[in-house]
Amino acid sequence: MRIPIPQFLILAALTSSPILAADSVACRTAKGGAANATEITTALEKLLPLLNPEQKKALHHPFDYGNATRWSNLPLGVVPRNGLRLGELDEKQEAAARRVFEGVLSACGLKLLDEVRLADDWLKAYDKRPIGWDGGNYFLTVLGTPGEKTPWMLQIGGHHLAFNFTFNGHQPGATPLFFGTEPIQFEIKGATYTPLDAQSTAMSRLAAAIAANPQAKLSGTFTDVVKGVVMSGVPGQMPTGGTDTGFPQSYPAGDQDRGVKVSALTPAQRQLAREAIESFASFPGKSIGAPLLAAYLDTRAFADTFVGFSGSPELSAKGSYVRIDGPRVWMELVVQPAIAHPEELHYHALWRDKQSDYGGEIRK
């Protein structure tokens, strides 16, 4: 049984407009989780007795490089996940898992989780090969020992979602946070969903506002996010990669080909940059999200942040891309051809923090 999407979210989706406010305000003003390690630990302790031994084993793994970087933007059939499969939970288990999600995610994060899973449910009818498009193929994973002192991670993810939250690390860790959707908009049982409406609208409005500035145009072509997972393979061999084995990432330096600095923008353009950052940073609960957002919007850091784009600012064609690249923040959104219906489009988006991916806790 799937937990129903709150009515206010359905209404928000149905009334979604090109203006950012409608969709995002609905979740941003709703009460979300605090992302407090103690509360989440308690919620996990309540889930644990409801699980059978096999499920308990699936839920817990050591907090190390291999497990932490085991997230992907590829379906389960391509990159198997560690973790407790949400599609196999009974009603009591699902309710207990929901308490964990409600503890760590904001209302926007919960909305994203629900709607991205629904998008995979929508895709399921087209999964003829099959490769695992299914809203049930999303997982909850605990790395390390939950508590208040030592570092540990909570991962929630599947095909188009990877939440990687780190507690008690060197820094609050909300990233890497990958999210995407195919299709961009869909209907299920009479309700319309646009999972990345807030983020795509915010990035599009930012790109449109800066498009006239020659510095804002990034060189080259983008067919996926730049700092995401990659895979490779040739006939006769199993595909390799597909997880975050590129971590730690290197990032552009200097002023060239990074877009235009926020300090050079008009006040109205700066506001759009701020809204775009806020839209990506809206998913974790407060104790994780608030300090990161404060760091990104710190006067000096924000002024030194670059915003750039490629392709169509309206995000109406494949290869369209928008990026925010600051002293710490890295946020990118790209438009790709859809897989189920290649004539249509789908989104990939990624938020990384140059200092606190995985809470600054893992090394290769």
Place this chain on the structure above:
Amino acid sequence: MLFGLLAGAAGAHPAPNSQLRLEFQAGVVLAEYWVPKSELAWARAADPAGGYDAYLLRHLAAETQDGKPWQVIIGAVRESTYMDHEYLVAKLRLAPPAGATARDFVLVADAITHEVRNHVVFVTARRGDGADLVGALQYPAKRLRVTAPQAVAQSR
């Protein structure tokens, strides 16, 4: 849970990457270069001059550690399909200058990556029946030191 892994895997990924498969032989390095046509199309739109051989020679070279160029020869190029994506597969022959070792060189390559910012070229070296990952190149990186892998231990 069993899925049609090999049949569908890359088709789930709309931005396939390249792979340069090296094989160290006596005095020479042979290679097979798998380049996805979908990503190559973006790169060729930015750099359309000449045929594919000429394009490759503009974007793939090798040199000694002290900068002396290797000879790169493009051999047969065929088309192949792998997991829903179409590739050009080129045979390459890389030969060191006189007196230089053929077991250690610097690969200088930016085919596709000169244009497609997310594209990655994986470089592998054959070792026994398998291959070692030597490294990967993504914009702006285009230089990679390559050394021959240690021989596989003989089985008794």
